[in-house]
Amino acid sequence: MKKMVITAAMALVMGGAYVGVMPSIAVAQDSAAVIPELSEMARRGELAYTASCASCHGVNLAGTDKGPTFLHQVYVAGHHADMAFILAARRGVRAHHWRFGDMPPQPEISDDDLGAVITYIREIQAANGF
Ligand code: HEC
Numbered sequence: 001m002k003k004m005v006i007t008a009a010m011a012l013v014m015g016g017a018y019v020g021v022m023p024s025i026a027v028a029q030d031s032a033a034v035i036p037e038l039s040e041m042a043r044r045g046e047l048a049y050t051a052s053c054a055s056c057h058g059v060n061l062a063g064t065d066k067g068p069t070f071l072h073q074v075y076v077a078g079h080h081a082d083m084a085f086i087l088a089a090r091r092g093v094r095a096h097h098w099r100f101g102d103m104p105p106q107p108e109i110s111d112d113d114l115g116a117v118i119t120y121i122r123e124i125q126a127a128n129g130f
Contacts, residue, residue, distance in 0.1 A: 033060045033071055036127035038120065045120030048113035052089075052106050061124055067100050070121050076130045082118045089114050
C-alpha cells in the first residue's frame with residue numbers, strides 16, 4: 001500500500017514537472033529545438049534577432065522558406081565563426097549554400113545588438129548539440 005502511494009506521488013511530481021516544461025516547448029513548436037535558459041546577453045540578442053533576423057531565419061533559429069535554420073552543422077562556430085555573422089549582417093550574403101536566394105544587408109541592427117544575437121544563436125546551438 002505504502003509503495004502504491006509513493007508511486008502515485010511520483011507520478012504526480014513527474015506529471016507536474018512535465019507540465020512545468022510545457023510552455024518553453026510550446027514556444028519551440030515550429031521546430032524540435034531545445035530552448036535553454038538564456039543568459040542576459042542572449043535574451044537581449046533574442047529581441048534583436050526577432051526584429052532583424054527571424055523573418056528569414058525563423059523563430060528559435062528554425063529557418064523559414066526565406067532563409068536557412070542556424071541549427072545546422074554548417075553554422076557551428078568551426079564552420080561559420082562569429083565574424084561570418086557580422087559580415088553577413090553588414091554586407092549581406094550571396095546565395096551559396098542553399099536555394100533561398102541572397103541575404104540582403106541588415107544595416108539597422110547595431111554592433112552591440114549583433115554581438116548579442118551571436119551569443120543568442122550560440123547558446124541555442126549549444127543546447128541542441130551544435
Ligand atoms: C531577407 C531574409 C534574411 C534576413 C532578414 C536575414 N538573413 Fe541571414 N541569410 C539569409 C539567406 C537566404 C541566407 C543563405 C545564403 C546562402 O548561403 O545560400 C543567409 C545566411 C546567413 C548567414 C551565413 C553566411 C555565410 O557566410 O554563409 C549568416 C551568418 C546570417 N545569414 C546571419 C543573419 C543575421 C545575424 C541576421 C539578422 C541580423 C540575418 N541573417 C537576417 C536570409 C536572411
